Amino acid sequence: MSNAFVIDSDYKPLNPVHPAQARRLLTQGKAAVYRRYPFTIVLKRVVEQPEVQPLRLKLDPGSKTTGIALVNDANGKVIFAAELEHRGHAVKDSLERRRTVRRSRRNRNTRYRKPRFQNRRRKKGWLPPSLESRLANILTWVARLCRYAPIAALSQELVKFDMQLIENPNIAGVEYQQGTLQGYEIREYLLEKWGRACAYCGAQNVPLQIEHIHPRANGGTKRISNLTLACEPCNTAKGTQDIRVFLAKKPEVLKRILAQVKKPLRDASAVNTTRLALLERLKRFGLTVECGSGGLTKYNRTTRRLAKTHWLDAACVGKSTPAGLSQKGIVPLHILATGQGKRQMCTTDKYGFPKQHKERKKKFLGYQTGDLIKAISPKGRFEGRIAIRHRPSFRLGNVDIHPKYIRCVQRADGYEYKQKGVRHAPPHV
Known part of the structure; x- marks a missing residue:
């Protein structure tokens, strides 16, 4: 599993240690558990002149999941790895529900606060809440890991591989848009949009050809919205037929293709929208920030014969990736963003009328929903x-437990944790 973080009694980060060494320090009474996730111990003394090895924190931002890896550039060891799952879709759904309730309230003849959209201005660099939550999650964990480990540099995957720009850095205009880059980008776009499978029969792991949905012989265009992917048998069988004629006996497939044509790549758009904003905010930490491309990440991963995972992609970001990357025994921590709760004081039914009022106090007897606890009760x-x-x-799963039997292990922080591949949590007392 990942190494345990160590801080001294002045809360200064030290070199992470193996879980066995952390367990030994806890058993000997030289340290105490400071945090459960990520597992951190605090020494009961001050280290005057610590000899720390600088580490590099690497990030592979994604729309749904972001890979995190902490790497020692000197020896190539992966110290810590995690996969952060975002809640952008949950934020968007919550805003949709709130908007629905407000709209229904305004349609009724009841007293309410009138909308004031005319005098609202968005500040520079504004992002939708669903995208802002992704940035907030990443920045939260960068700041958190900087408190627990001696991080000296950051690496972020920023752009995709651009063959045309590498061949001719000064290329621009029409030549740039219609050169080698056009075919490369179009094919990658179609592979991503159509799931790397034939749109007509769903065949995978076969050579795919670019197919015109509306044939060019019948007036079809070369626009990206008129292109799809098809295997050779399906492409030959369709020929110059209209897609509605070719799929007359498969109405479900026809409906799916016509719907997919209009569907945008939301995940790719979300990453492209936030990548520059994330770079600017990472620079505020005062650390050296290295930017890498997706093509370089894939090259580093394939040449080192590593599996395709989010945290291994993060470990391979940038030119600083060591030649001998060691990830033996590393088990990534799966982090799920859940949020800090709601400010809504009462729940409503589908018509917008209140049906259940909540208490105004978020905490009760020193506990709040989401706290990680241990309980030894008669049950x-x-x-x-x-x-x-x-x-x-209090409710714990399907069991009711009295607070006098409860001991708090870690306070709720807006995230849920799971150690992939490990039945139990990291070592603890």
């Missing part, structure tokens, strides 16, 4: 996240 031993009730009984 047995339990461990997990609780849901508080404003009465002396």
Whole structure:
């Protein structure tokens, strides 16, 4: 599993240690558990002149999942790895529900605060809340890891591989748009949009050809919205037929293709929109920021014969990737962003009328929903996240537990954790 982070009694980061060494320090009483996820111990003394090895934090930002890897450039060892799953879609759905409730409220003859859209201005660099949440999650974990480890540099995957720009850096205008880059970008776009499979029969792992949905012989264009991918048998069978004639006996396939043509690449758009904003905010940490391309990441991963995962992609970002990248025994921490709760004081039905009022206090008896706790009660031993009730009984899974049997392990911080490949959590007392 990943190494354990170490800080001294002045909360200065030291070199991460193997979990066995962390367990030994805890057993000998020289350290205490500071944080469960990521597992961090705090020494019971001050280290005056620590000899720390600078580490590099690498990021592979994605629309749904971001890979995180902490690498020692000197020896090529991966110290820590994680996969951060975002909640951009949940944020968007929540805003849609809130908008629906407000719209229904305005249609009723009840008193409400009138909308004031005319005097609202968006500040420079504004991003939609669903995209802002992705940036906030990444920056939160960069700041958190900087507190627990001696990080001296950052690496971020910024752009995709651009063969035409590499061949001729000064190319621009029509030649740039219609040269080698055009065919490369179009094919990659179609492979991403159509799932690397034949649009007509769904065949995968076969050579695919670029197919015109509306044949050029019948007036079809070369626009990207008129292109799809097809295997050779399907492309030959379709010929110059209209797609509605060719798929007359497959109405479901026809409906899916026509819907997919109009569907944008939302995930790719989300990454492209936030990549420059993320770079500018990473520079505010005062560390050296290295930018890499997706093509270089793939090259580093394939030449080192590593599996295709988010955290290994992060470890291979940039030219600083060591030739001998060692990831033996590393088990990534899966981090799921859940948010800090809602500010809504009452829940509503589908018509927008209140049906259940909530207490105004978020905490009760020192606990709040999402706290990770341990409990030893007459019903047995339990461990997990609780849901508080404003009465002396908290909910843990399907069991009600009295607070007097509960001990808090880690406070709710807006994330859920799971150690992939490990049945139990990192070593703890």
